[in-house]
Amino acid sequence: MDRVSSTRASFAQATWLVAEREMRTFVSTKGFWIGFLATVAGLFALTVLPTVFGGDDPRVAAVGSAVQAVQGKQLDVREVADVAAAAELVRADEVEAAIVPDGGGIKVLALNDPPADVIRQLVASPPVELLDASAVNSDQRFVTVLVFGLVFLMFGMGGAAIAQSTVTEKQTRIVEILVSTVPVRALLAGKILGHVLLTLGQVVVLALAAPIALRVAGLSELLAVVVPALGWFVPFLMLGFVLISSMWAVAGALVSRQEDLGSTMGLVMLAVMGPYFGVQFFFDNPAVLGVMSFVPFTAGVAMPVRMFAQQAQPWEALVSLGILAVTVVVILLAASRLYTGSLLQTGGRVKLSKAWAPAE
Amino acid sequence: MLTVRGISRNFGDHRVLDEVSFDVRPGRMTGFLGANGSGKTTTMRIVLGVLAAHGGSVSWRGEAITPQRRPHFGYMPEERGLYPKMKVREQITWLGRLHGVDKATARANTDRLLADLELTGRADDRLESLSLGNQQRVQIAAALVHDPDVLILDEPFSGLDPIAVETVLDVLRKRAASGVPVLFSSHQLAIVERLCDDVVIISKGRIAANGSREELRRTHASDRYELVVAEDAGWVRDVPGVAVLELDGPRVVFEADPQQVLRAALDRGEVRSFTPVVPTLDEIFREVI
Numbered sequence: 001m002d003r004v005s006s007t008r009a010s011f012a013q014a015t016w017l018v019a020e021r022e023m024r025t026f027v028s029t030k031g032f033w034i035g036f037l038a039t040v041a042g043l044f045a046l047t048v049l050p051t052v053f054g055g056d057d058p059r060v061a062a063v064g065s066a067v068q069a070v071q072g073k074q075l076d077v078r079e080v081a082d083v084a085a086a087a088e089l090v091r092a093d094e095v096e097a098a099i100v101p102d103g104g105g106i107k108v109l110a111l112n113d114p115p116a117d118v119i120r121q122l123v124a125s126p127p128v129e130l131l132d133a134s135a136v137n138s139d140q141r142f143v144t145v146l147v148f149g150l151v152f153l154m155f156g157m158g159g160a161a162i163a164q165s166t167v168t169e170k171q172t173r174i175v176e177i178l179v180s181t182v183p184v185r186a187l188l189a190g191k192i193l194g195h196v197l198l199t200l201g202q203v204v205v206l207a208l209a210a211p212i213a214l215r216v217a218g219l220s221e222l223l224a225v226v227v228p229a230l231g232w233f234v235p236f237l238m239l240g241f242v243l244i245s246s247m248w249a250v251a252g253a254l255v256s257r258q259e260d261l262g263s264t265m266g267l268v269m270l271a272v273m274g275p276y277f278g279v280q281f282f283f284d285n286p287a288v289l290g291v292m293s294f295v296p297f298t299a300g301v302a303m304p305v306r307m308f309a310q311q312a313q314p315w316e317a318l319v320s321l322g323i324l325a326v327t328v329v330v331i332l333l334a335a336s337r338l339y340t341g342s343l344l345q346t347g348g349r350v351k352l353s354k355a356w357a358p359a360e
Numbered sequence: 361m362l363t364v365r366g367i368s369r370n371f372g373d374h375r376v377l378d379e380v381s382f383d384v385r386p387g388r389m390t391g392f393l394g395a396n397g398s399g400k401t402t403t404m405r406i407v408l409g410v411l412a413a414h415g416g417s418v419s420w421r422g423e424a425i426t427p428q429r430r431p432h433f434g435y436m437p438e439e440r441g442l443y444p445k446m447k448v449r450e451q452i453t454w455l456g457r458l459h460g461v462d463k464a465t466a467r468a469n470t471d472r473l474l475a476d477l478e479l480t481g482r483a484d485d486r487l488e489s490l491s492l493g494n495q496q497r498v499q500i501a502a503a504l505v506h507d508p509d510v511l512i513l514d515e516p517f518s519g520l521d522p523i524a525v526e527t528v529l530d531v532l533r534k535r536a537a538s539g540v541p542v543l544f545s546s547h548q549l550a551i552v553e554r555l556c557d558d559v560v561i562i563s564k565g566r567i568a569a570n571g572s573r574e575e576l577r578r579t580h581a582s583d584r585y586e587l588v589v590a591e592d593a594g595w596v597r598d599v600p601g602v603a604v605l606e607l608d609g610p611r612v613v614f615e616a617d618p619q620q621v622l623r624a625a626l627d628r629g630e631v632r633s634f635t636p637v638v639p640t641l642d643e644i645f646r647e648v649i
Contacts (some may be wrong), residue, residue: 009460014458170383172440172443173441180430181430344411347390
């Protein structure tokens with residue numbers, strides 16, 4: 001038998017091998033593709049649906065001289081012979097309202113509510129001048145908050161795969177072979193790297209799909225605003241993901257069986273859900289949103305939203321990104337120590353203090 | 361040579377290993393015996409660096425074992441560990457590369473090992489779809505794929521049927537013959553008796569016996585003989601200076617000066633057999649622990 005003198009895989013090689021395996025394993029699961037395709041489909045649905053369902057002009061019936069009054073308005077007009085026929089159509093819910101002659105002018109017939117959208121078409125609006133004009137209205141901001149929040153939530157929760165993969169290794173005890181072969185830090189780094197790359201890949205696809213979806217929806221003017229915001233969202237999302245990944249890895253290392261994972265995942269889920277709900281609740285409160293945009297855990301969603309709403313200057317985003325980066329480094333170092341301290345401890349749940357203690 | 365010197369280990373207040381010392385010589389199969397909880401697995405995990413020792417040292421070719429050295433070890437943990445959802449060939453190749461073997465070599469080694477272990481037909485199946493015995497063979501492949509300098513195998517034969525034992529044994533013997541020291545633990549004494557060149561017996565965290573199999577047998581051999589005659593052998597009890605240990609019709613096991621009894625037996629009639637009783641490993645084991 002030929003003896004091959006093997007050399008030790010370098011730290012980078014070991015990390016890459018671990019990352020590669022994580023990616024390959026994760027991509028080969030059905031859950032990954034279902035989740036990803038659902039997100040892409042959801043993105044299209046969110047932008048396209050309003051124009052499909054909400055874009056129709058109100059249907060009205062018009063009688064005699066009133067027909068002239070509705071011409072050129074954004075109304076779907078149906079001409080009828082007399083007022084009685086028009087009223088019949090309204091009662092039958094065939095039309096939203098009927099516009100009939102009334103003395104020298106016109107009158108609107110409706111069933112039980114004044115039809116605001118029809119009336120708006122018929123009155124002359126005074127000119128409006130906004131003193132603090134924003135390129136985005138609050139509806140658009142709401143949709144952006146929702147989308148950014150959901151994407152952050154989805155990828156943050158997706159990080160649970162790191163915890164699961166770590167527990168699998170502990171539960172099957174392959175961890176003993178791994179630990180006797182490569183440094184524990186390489187295992188941790190590889191896991192995080194693998195999932196960061198996977199997430200980045202998905203984010204890139206989503207970021208490419210978003211402009212297409214907006215164009216399909218005929219919202220091209222929104223594109224000019226969304227693209228720079230996306231440019232901020234991606235780095236925030238990636239750094240935020242590293243932060244959360246390292247916490248997921250520790251959550252996985254602290255337990256020995258899949259069934260026990262629930263007991264350690266709570267805190268991490270809080271770190272993922274907290275920013276999501278926080279930003280959803282407070283997106284209309286500039287003060288709270290402003291604070292959240294500098295807190296590492298909420299910054300991932302809050303700062304890009306502020307950039308989108310043009311409430312923050314680029315330097316603020318850079319400062320926040322810097323704070324996030326420093327936090328990532330600190331958490332990574334702590335996670336690495338906890339991971340090392342708990343990876344080979346089997347039995348029940350490892351206490352954080354025990355995982356932190358220097359190895360015996 | 362792998363040298364273990366005076367390693368100790370506590371779990372809490374409980375001393376699990378107490379000054380354990382032994383050698384694993386190159387080219388030899390060393391059987392590591394002990395009852396459940398005697399410290400076998402703890403010792404192996406310390407050798408592999410998975411667990412820290414509270415004193416003592418482990419060295420390989422006279423040098424302390426460093427993390428750089430360790431990937432050259434092949435390890436099969438007691439609680440089997442591989443990725444259940446990964447395909448067999450992919451998994452073994454990956455482990456080879458993780459041990460620092462280049463891609464082409466890892467692939468070639470994997471294919472050769474799977475052939476040797478009669479697993480080629482299952483190479484592209486997920487590990488979890490294999491029977492436990494076959495998973496065990498894959499585990500052996502995982503320990504060997506990087507052509508290790510030292511092999512540490514915790515209970516490599518448990519769960520294998522007799523044919524699989526032969527297959528695995530064949531593969532391990534080849535490694536030993538190429539100069540690799542092989543340390544394997546087992547509680548199946550009959551297997552160890554047949555396989556190992558050297559034996560280390562551990563009991564309650566201490567080494568109870570240690571040496572080559574023949575040496576141990578000699579050391580633990582007593583003045584015990586078995587005599588089978590044509591008729592009843594009850595008379596042996598009356599020979600002066602003889603302690604009869606077992607008597608069963610024409611067969612008797614005794615301790616005494618053998619020549620005196622043999623002469624007496626020949627005087628009385630036919631002697632069908634007269635043999636010194638060589639202790640089995642089982643007996644030595646029971647005696648020392």
